[in-house]
Amino acid sequence: MVGERSPDLPTEQPVAITTESAEAQAEDRFCHWRDRLWDAVRPVDTSFLSNTDAMALEMAARQYSYRGIQTIKNPFDWALYSLLLWELKPRTIFEIGSFAGGSALWLGDQLNNFGIDGQIYSIDINRVTEVSHPRVTFLEGDGRNLGATLSADWLASLPRPWLIIEDADHSYGTTIAVLEFFHPWLDRGDYLIVEDSLSAGKPLQALAEFLAVCGDEYEIDTHYCDFYERNVTWCINGFLRKRTAVGAIAPAFPPRNLGEPGVPQWDGFWLHWMQDCLDLCQRSPGHPSALNELSSARAQYCQRWYNTAAADLESTWHSSLGQFYQRLIASNFPQRRISPTDWEFLQDFVKYCSGLPEPEASIQVTIVALAFPIQALNRAAWEDIHQRLPDWLRPHLERALATRSAILDGVGEAIGGGDRLM
Numbered sequence: 195m196v197g198e199r200s201p202d203l204p205t206e207q208p209v210a211i212t213t214e215s216a217e218a219q220a221e222d223r224f225c226h227w228r229d230r231l232w233d234a235v236r237p238v239d240t241s242f243l244s245n246t247d248a249m250a251l252e253m254a255a256r257q258y259s260y261r262g263i264q265t266i267k268n269p270f271d272w273a274l275y276s277l278l279l280w281e282l283k284p285r286t287i288f289e290i291g292s293f294a295g296g297s298a299l300w301l302g303d304q305l306n307n308f309g310i311d312g313q314i315y316s317i318d319i320n321r322v323t324e325v326s327h328p329r330v331t332f333l334e335g336d337g338r339n340l341g342a343t344l345s346a347d348w349l350a351s352l353p354r355p356w357l358i359i360e361d362a363d364h365s366y367g368t369t370i371a372v373l374e375f376f377h378p379w380l381d382r383g384d385y386l387i388v389e390d391s392l393s394a395g396k397p398l399q400a401l402a403e404f405l406a407v408c409g410d411e412y413e414i415d416t417h418y419c420d421f422y423e424r425n426v427t428w429c430i431n432g433f434l435r436k437r438t439a440v441g442a443i444a445p446a447f448p449p450r451n452l453g454e455p456g457v458p459q460w461d462g463f464w465l466h467w468m469q470d471c472l473d474l475c476q477r478s479p480g481h482p483s484a485l486n487e488l489s490s491a492r493a494q495y496c497q498r499w500y501n502t503a504a505a506d507l508e509s510t511w512h513s514s515l516g517q518f519y520q521r522l523i524a525s526n527f528p529q530r531r532i533s534p535t536d537w538e539f540l541q542d543f544v545k546y547c548s549g550l551p552e553p554e555a556s557i558q559v560t561i562v563a564l565a566f567p568i569q570a571l572n573r574a575a576w577e578d579i580h581q582r583l584p585d586w587l588r589p590h591l592e593r594a595l596a597t598r599s600a601i602l603d604g605v606g607e608a609i610g611g612g613d614r615l616m
């Protein structure tokens with residue numbers, strides 16, 4: 195019964211409150227970077243998280259706020275940060291990528307709660323001005339050129355231990371520039387976190403290339419990377435502790451091609467990302483953030499289509515991106531909203547199809563999927579496009595629309611108001 199003591203329990207003894215688990219204290223938690231997996235590292239490859247779970251977490255993280263200020267981290271990582279702050283007790287924290295300032299605010303409060311006398315310097319190309327905290331200084335600066343913001347004399351005066359959080363645009367170039375900038379400044383025991391290491395911009399590649407030069411000076415802290423299960427964190431292989439003292443070995447980093455800032459899109463990673471959004475929408479119909487992502491994917495595909503020369507339309511349609519667009523359109527996920535770009539795309543697409551000798555299943559599916567809500571919503575627009583349909587397509591389309599007319603009534607509500615079309 196609740197509150198009753200079992201007679202054979204020992205009498206109450208003072209309990210030794212431990213601050214760290216035995217696992218956390220064990221030194222074998224640290225490993226050389228070459229002993230980690232770098233090819234199959236995604237949480238979904240190595241743990242209980244499915245792609246769809248990971249996407250649901252990511253979408254939720256984007257809606258998260260702290261004390262009313264937006265901040266983007268998943269719940270696994272919030273909990274890991276808290277453990278690390280308590281264990282490391284950093285006196286100096288650099289965060290590259292402030293966003294709205296919510297994460298720096300949280301870090302400041304955590305330092306206060308834990309009685310840690312530390313300061314946070316949060317740097318962004320767009321300096322945060324709306325948030326203030328006695329432990330936080332927001333600075334304007336570019337992760338690709340931190341020397342312009344942080345002077346050597348000032349850095350040399352900052353108390354240890356340090357914690358560096360690389361959380362900027364997640365491009366290869368910015369990540370490697372931040373790592374190489376801080377490397378000569380890091381002392382034994384300081385920590386470096388590389389956030390969102392799996393992003394399309396290839397921060398994980400940047401981390402691996404950085405470690406290929408000076409990896410003997412770091413160890414990966416598997417206690418944090420694998421706390422829940424292997425790499426169930428957005429900081430894949432991304433919790434590093436410095437093993438050597440400041441400037442112990444001074445590696446010469448090779449010249450790097452930093453490429454464009456920002457995250458490149460339209461690569462395989464991005465397509466996987468969108469497929470995961472699609473799966474999430476199918477598992478959780480009407481998931482608003484995933485729907486937004488998909489709408490923007492559709493709009494971007496249409497944009498690309500307009501910009502494609504006539505001779506390349508065929509290959510664009512059959513590219514992996516085109517195939518994803520076909521899946522997206524054909525999937526009819528609930529509450530799919532038709533957008534002006536869909537409408538423009540349909541007009542353009544009909545023009546393209548007019549030049550084709552015979553219909554392909556994917557083309558039919560796309561036209562029907564787009565025409566269906568247009569027909570339901572805006573009769574005049576539909577008449578206009580209908581007149582321009584190639585002869586081979588008209589009967590296919592009419593047959594398809596007839597079989598779907600039973601659910602026509604419900605679709606107006608699902609796809610929003612008719613004036614959204616024009």
Ligand SMILES: C[S@@+](CC[C@H](N)C(=O)[O-])C[C@H]1O[C@@H](n2cnc3c(N)ncnc32)[C@H](O)[C@@H]1O
Pocket residue numbers: 264265266267289290291292293294295296297317318319320335336337338361362363368455456
């Ligand atoms: C992922 S958000 C940061 C999220 C934030 N740390 C949090 O947890 O809420 C990325 C931020 O990096 C900034 N950024 C992009 N490129 C940058 C660069 N080259 N240097 C510094 N900041 C950059 C963006 O303006 C954006 O605010």
